[in-house]
Amino acid sequence: MADTDYVLEARGIIKIFGNHTALDAVDFGLKAGEVHALLGENGAGKSTLIKILTGAYQPDGGAVLVDGKAVTLDNPLHAQTHGIGTVYQEVNLLPNRSVAENLFLGHQPTRFGLVDYRKMEKDARVLLKRYGLNLDPSSELGSHSVAVQQIVAIARAVQLSGKVLILDEPTASLDKNEVDRLFEVIGDLKRSGLAIIFITHFLDQVFAVSDRVTVLRNGRLIDTRQLDSLSRTDVVRLMLGKDIAFSGSTDLEPANSASEVLLDFKGYGRKKSVLPFDLTIHKGEVIGVAGLLGSGRTEMARIMFGADPADEGTVEVNGKASAIRNTTDAIRHGFGFCPEDRKAEGILGDLSVRENIIIALQGKLGWFKALNRDEQMEIAGKFGEAMDIRAASLDMPVKLLSGGNQQKVILSRWLATDPAFLILDEPTRGIDVGAHAEIVRTINRLRDEGMAMVVISSELDEVVAYSSRIVVMRDRQVIAELRGKNINPGIIVQAIASNPDEALA
Amino acid sequence: MKRLHLERLANPQLLALVGVLLINWLLFPNFFRISWQDGRLFGSVIDVINRGAPVAILAIGMTGVIATKGVDLSVGAIMAVCGAVAATMVVAGYPTPVAVIAALGVGLACGLWNGFLVAVLDIQPIIATLVLMVAGRGIAQLITEGSIVTFNDPTLIFIGTGSFLGLPMAAVIALVLMILVTLLVRRTAIGLFVQAIGVNRAAASLAGIHSRMLLILVYGLSGFCAAVAGIVVAADIRGADANNSGLWLELDAILAVVIGGTSLLGGKFSVPLAVVGALIIQAMNTGILVSGFPPEFNLVVKAGMIILILLIQSPLAGQLFGRRAIVTKAASK
Numbered sequence: 001m002a003d004t005d006y007v008l009e010a011r012g013i014i015k016i017f018g019n020h021t022a023l024d025a026v027d028f029g030l031k032a033g034e035v036h037a038l039l040g041e042n043g044a045g046k047s048t049l050i051k052i053l054t055g056a057y058q059p060d061g062g063a064v065l066v067d068g069k070a071v072t073l074d075n076p077l078h079a080q081t082h083g084i085g086t087v088y089q090e091v092n093l094l095p096n097r098s099v100a101e102n103l104f105l106g107h108q109p110t111r112f113g114l115v116d117y118r119k120m121e122k123d124a125r126v127l128l129k130r131y132g133l134n135l136d137p138s139s140e141l142g143s144h145s146v147a148v149q150q151i152v153a154i155a156r157a158v159q160l161s162g163k164v165l166i167l168d169e170p171t172a173s174l175d176k177n178e179v180d181r182l183f184e185v186i187g188d189l190k191r192s193g194l195a196i197i198f199i200t201h202f203l204d205q206v207f208a209v210s211d212r213v214t215v216l217r218n219g220r221l222i223d224t225r226q227l228d229s230l231s232r233t234d235v236v237r238l239m240l241g242k243d244i245a246f247s248g249s250t251d252l253e254p255a256n257s258a259s260e261v262l263l264d265f266k267g268y269g270r271k272k273s274v275l276p277f278d279l280t281i282h283k284g285e286v287i288g289v290a291g292l293l294g295s296g297r298t299e300m301a302r303i304m305f306g307a308d309p310a311d312e313g314t315v316e317v318n319g320k321a322s323a324i325r326n327t328t329d330a331i332r333h334g335f336g337f338c339p340e341d342r343k344a345e346g347i348l349g350d351l352s353v354r355e356n357i358i359i360a361l362q363g364k365l366g367w368f369k370a371l372n373r374d375e376q377m378e379i380a381g382k383f384g385e386a387m388d389i390r391a392a393s394l395d396m397p398v399k400l401l402s403g404g405n406q407q408k409v410i411l412s413r414w415l416a417t418d419p420a421f422l423i424l425d426e427p428t429r430g431i432d433v434g435a436h437a438e439i440v441r442t443i444n445r446l447r448d449e450g451m452a453m454v455v456i457s458s459e460l461d462e463v464v465a466y467s468s469r470i471v472v473m474r475d476r477q478v479i480a481e482l483r484g485k486n487i488n489p490g491i492i493v494q495a496i497a498s499n500p501d502e503a504l505a
Numbered sequence: 506m507k508r509l510h511l512e513r514l515a516n517p518q519l520l521a522l523v524g525v526l527l528i529n530w531l532l533f534p535n536f537f538r539i540s541w542q543d544g545r546l547f548g549s550v551i552d553v554i555n556r557g558a559p560v561a562i563l564a565i566g567m568t569g570v571i572a573t574k575g576v577d578l579s580v581g582a583i584m585a586v587c588g589a590v591a592a593t594m595v596v597a598g599y600p601t602p603v604a605v606i607a608a609l610g611v612g613l614a615c616g617l618w619n620g621f622l623v624a625v626l627d628i629q630p631i632i633a634t635l636v637l638m639v640a641g642r643g644i645a646q647l648i649t650e651g652s653i654v655t656f657n658d659p660t661l662i663f664i665g666t667g668s669f670l671g672l673p674m675a676a677v678i679a680l681v682l683m684i685l686v687t688l689l690v691r692r693t694a695i696g697l698f699v700q701a702i703g704v705n706r707a708a709a710s711l712a713g714i715h716s717r718m719l720l721i722l723v724y725g726l727s728g729f730c731a732a733v734a735g736i737v738v739a740a741d742i743r744g745a746d747a748n749n750s751g752l753w754l755e756l757d758a759i760l761a762v763v764i765g766g767t768s769l770l771g772g773k774f775s776v777p778l779a780v781v782g783a784l785i786i787q788a789m790n791t792g793i794l795v796s797g798f799p800p801e802f803n804l805v806v807k808a809g810m811i812i813l814i815l816l817i818q819s820p821l822a823g824q825l826f827g828r829r830a831i832v833t834k835a836a837s838k
Contacts, residue, residue, distance in 0.1 A: 331713040337711060345708050351701060367694050
């Protein structure tokens with residue numbers, strides 16, 4: 001048989017949720033000693049496939065083969081006995097127990113029926129050394145960095161299963177050095193003959209460690225290819241089925257001085273949060289906000305929206321002095337806010353897509369002017385279509401949608417209130433390339449229609465592409481405002497890194 | 506439209522109620538016999554409705570609280586306080602309407618206090634309402650000065666034992682309250698907002714919902730309902746018993762809401778189904794009583810029935826009874 005060299009194989013996997021086909025006859029083969037990247041937009045079926053390969057879901061059709069033999073994986077524990085281990089984005093260990101306990105939990109070495117801590121810690125030390133970690137096995141796991149915890153989780157998974165390692169977005173919360181460290185570990189494991197599935201949103205990382213790549217789109221297998229035969233554009237094209245071009249435009253459109261001033265913040269700030277800032281926003285203008293994490297970007301957004309009200313300074317809306325003491329005030333003035341943490345502060349997970357879209361409009365209308373179901377359906381349908389929200393039904397719980405579609409739902413929620421001013425905090429973080437492009441397109445469209453926006457983003461290329469002006473923040477204050485020609489990400493980085501005393505024009 | 510209504514009627518709560526009533530009928534063939542006497546209906550079924558009314562009234566208020574991911578442990582104690590207020594005021598010679606309105610006002614105030622603790626001071630609901638659960642009975646004893654205050658005021662007694670169109674007054678009050686509250690949450694946006702708060706309070710606030718105000722009102726409503734139940738119970742026994750009025754009824758009310766399909770994790774809720782839940786509980790109590798089982802069996806049989814009812818509602822049961830059930834459920838959401 002030609003395909004006996006597959007350690008783990010999926011053949012013609014079908015998975016159906018309700019009347020939505022999540023996976024449609026997907027084939028996937030994993031060889032020993034390779035790192036195999038699994039790519040696709042959110043909602044393409046990556047997670048579903050992984051859950052089937054680890055026994056968390058049962059396929060509705062097709063077969064899973066381990067070493068060429070068809071198996072039924074009842075649950076992740078059962079998959080482990082077949083040599084399949086998984087490490088998830090959020091470390092699934094016990095932070096308040098020791099590193100050694102976490103490594104051996106469930107199969108601790110025992111002596112006279114009791115846990116032999118000395119042996120366990122000795123074993124742990126030996127094991128950790130193999131991963132280049134020199135740390136005290138009796139220390140609390142939670143006291144170490146996420147990267148170390150991630151490596152401990154990998155060590156545990158490899159120890160328990162030892163044939164296949166599935167890494168589900170392991171790098172999402174790591175910094176550059178930590179990612180490099182993790183990649184060294186992955187490289188070593190690969191050389192030792194382990195088969196590794198690697199899932200990530202970062203194309204750079206795919207090219208850095210992977211040998212082959214499998215691309216899924218809308219629940220279908222698009223292709224499995226040797227990575228060295230592909231360029232980045234090829235991969236993106238496979239994922240999207242089309243070319244996307246982010247304009248590398250470097251000339252910021254200066255605020256059209258003819259257009260009216262919508263908002264004028266003067267000396268606006270909040271103690272222990274953001275130092276007073278001045279900001280004038282015209283209609284049809286996008287203010288990009290750049291700065292490192294913790295520079296006060298999100299805090300600034302929350303102050304403008306009244307979620308954490310300002311305690312100093314004034315704001316004029318349409319030339320009239322106004323008070324924004326809470327979110328309701330802000331919404332009444334035509335503000336909208338898409339928060340950074342979509343899951344914790346954005347979506348109402350158990351409520352339907354329809355209810356999630358109309359909730360802000362209903363909030364604006366008040367308690368007693370309830371939209372009836374037909375009106376809700378019409379509004380949700382209209383904005384769902386305009387934003388290309390991919391949901392099987394507007395009545396399905398929004399938590400079942402992919403991250404990108406959830407973001408579109410939240411954007412639709414605000415657009416339904418017909419806002420004059422939108423604050424978007426990291427609108428494109430953690431979402432797939434397709435939704436990403438859709439959101440960038442929407443920002444451009446809204447700006448052309450005359451809406452004022454503040455967009456916070458870590459993706460500097462993107463900020464440069466759609467902003468009219470860029471505000472740079474550091475240490476909880478606005479340190480520069482960039483405008484004019486020849487602005488590029490390099491200049492922003494320079495501004496962020498510049499000497500605090502230097503004024504930038 | 507017709508199909509929709511049929512689908513709604515075939516929910517597990519109503520089926521469970523019918524099931525319990527049928528079992529009662531098997532154990533006690535006269536269960537469904539209803540007679541007309543002195544201008545009102547008598548019979549075991551009427552008894553179920555009458556006896557179930559206090560818990561049903563509590564459940565109406567409790568539903569809103571649980572939908573916001575909260576719980577109100579104080580309702581039993583508030584019943585005692587409000588019963589005590591009504592009884593002592595009537596005995597002291599105040600006109601009955603004044604006594605009743607004062608008792609309702611005290612219940613509302615107790616509920617608003619709970620809401621203040623939960624919404625403004627951000628105390629966990631279980632702890633916040635525990636305060637009044639413990640203190641309430643003490644306050645009730647202070648009001649009654651440690652004794653059971655009995656009264657003979659005919660108007661007040663009518664609230665507990667009278668009848669309207671042949672139906673027991675307590676049941677009529679529960680029904681009217683249920684209809685009013687259901688209309689209030691379904692015909693306005695309040696129901697949606699309460700769900701939104703229960704699902705994700707932070708997100709609901711950012712979407713412009715006055716979550717703090719709504720929470721306070723939801724607890725206020727629960728306190729108000731407890732006051733109504735307290736007055737009904739006191740009027741029924743013609744006296745205010747600070748120690749035993751509403752004792753442990755908060756647990757029955759929570760159970761009624763859960764049987765009614767509202768999750769303790771907040772979100773989707775149904776006031777009428779919570780009332781059905783209260784009736785299921787009372788039907789079991791009455792059934793065990795009239796069927797001649799020794800009363801010792803009561804709690805054990807009740808526990809068994811409750812496990813059964815909750816199992817029927819669980820997602821697992823949905824899977825066992827086939828995909829169709831789940832699909833219908835998803836479609837009807």
